[in-house]
Amino acid sequence: MDAIQLTHVTKVYHVGAVETHALNDISLSIGEGEFTALVGPSGSGKTTLLQLIGCLDKPDSGTVMIKGQDVTRFSANKRADLRRDSIGFVFQFFALVPVLTAYENVELPLLLSGVKPAERRERVTGLLRAVGLEDRAKHRPDQLSGGQQQRVAIARALAPRPVLVLADEPTANLDTANGQQAMEIMERLNKETGTAFVYATHDPRVISYARRVVKMQDGAIIDAGVA
Numbered sequence: 128m129d130a131i132q133l134t135h136v137t138k139v140y141h142v143g144a145v146e147t148h149a150l151n152d153i154s155l156s157i158g159e160g161e162f163t164a165l166v167g168p169s170g171s172g173k174t175t176l177l178q179l180i181g182c183l184d185k186p187d188s189g190t191v192m193i194k195g196q197d198v199t200r201f202s203a204n205k206r207a208d209l210r211r212d213s214i215g216f217v218f219q220f221f222a223l224v225p226v227l228t229a230y231e232n233v234e235l236p237l238l239l240s241g242v243k244p245a246e247r248r249e250r251v252t253g254l255l256r257a258v259g260l261e262d263r264a265k266h267r268p269d270q271l272s273g274g275q276q277q278r279v280a281i282a283r284a285l286a287p288r289p290v291l292v293l294a295d296e297p298t299a300n301l302d303t304a305n306g307q308q309a310m311e312i313m314e315r316l317n318k319e320t321g322t323a324f325v326y327a328t329h330d331p332r333v334i335s336y337a338r339r340v341v342k343m344q345d346g347a348i349i350d351a352g353v354a
Contacts, residue, residue, distance in 0.1 A: 129192070130291050130323040131157040131180055136189035138175055138346075149175040151346040153189070157291075157325060157339075162317045163352070164337035165327040171343040173327035174295055180325065181214050181293045182206040194290050211239055215284030215322075217294035217313075221276040223268040223283075229255065229275075230264040233283045240287060254282035257319075258312055274305030281312055285320065292317075294326035298333050310336045 138150040150172050157163055165173045178184045179191055182198050191198050193213065198206060216222075223232045230251055237247045255261045258278040268276050277297065284292045294313070298306030314336050317324045328334060342350040 129156045130159045130161070130194060131155070131325070132190075132192040133176075133179070134190045134192075136179060136186045136191060138179065138184070138186050148346050150179070150186070153346075153348055155341065155348060155351060157323060159290075159323055160317070160321045161323045161325075161339055162314060162337055163323070163325045163339040163341060164334050165325065165341050165343060166329060166334055167343035168329065170345075172346040173343055175346075176343070177293050177295055177325065177327055180291075181216065182210050211236060212287055213290045215287065215289040215292040217277070217280050217284050217292060217297045217326075219296045219299045221268070221273070221280050221300075223276055223279060225268050228265050228267055229260055229271065229279045232268070232279055233286050236283060236287050250286055250288075251282075254285055255279075257316060258282045272305070273301055274308060277301060277305070277309045278312060281309065281316070285316060285322065288320070289322060291323040291325060294324065296328055296330075297326055298328070298330060303332070306330075306333065 133153055133155045136150055136153040140147045140149055165176060167173055179186055185199055193209065198209060233251045233254055234247055237250060255264055258281055260275060260278055263271060263275060298309055301309060310333055313324055334340060339352040341348060341352050
């Protein structure tokens with residue numbers, strides 16, 4: 128089964144009398160365990176596509192299927208539940224809770240999902256070890272480097288054992304060495320967990336990690352890559 132299937136998806140934004148067609152008749156399938164890059168210039172529709180896949184927005188037409196479920200038919204609350212339990216996010220600006228430690232940031236989605244304490248400890252400790260930050264568990268974000276904060280964000284994204292992880296320009300605020308390390312960690316965890324990763328980027332170094340490259344331009348897919 129595909130992790131994601133979009134069929135004839137269109138998204139139009141209205142600002143006053145101006146219409147902007149962010150996505151035009153997009154159809155795309157992404158299988159379980161894929162490591163896929165969405166590439167294209169600014170304004171090509173990459174971020175809008177991630178928002179629709181991540182249930183942060185709804186298309187104006189077409190369907191978005193996640194693990195066989197048509198999420199375009201879901202209520203706002205049901206989409207929020209799906210995001211919490213099945214979709215991990217890695218943001219350009221890390222988006223960690225500043226008053227929480229690294230451990231607590233990774234634990235947060237598990238608390239929201241009602242995971243029992245013993246299992247929370249096992250998952251959080253294992254993920255911090257996997258991203259090389261077990262010794263920084265008690266540090267708050269302002270006590271961590273940018274690269275370390277992004278590694279915490281990757282661990283947090285994987286904590287709920289999601290179907291897929293979405294990353295929008297995940298290395299844009301990192302130097303070359305930390306960006307490379309973040310991509311290597313995501314690539315390794317993708318292989319170890321079987322979780323699908325979809326990330327948007329315009330950086331050739333980051334694109335090189337993808338096993339599939341989907342090229343976008345003017346709200347359309349011009350090359351879906353090799354599935």
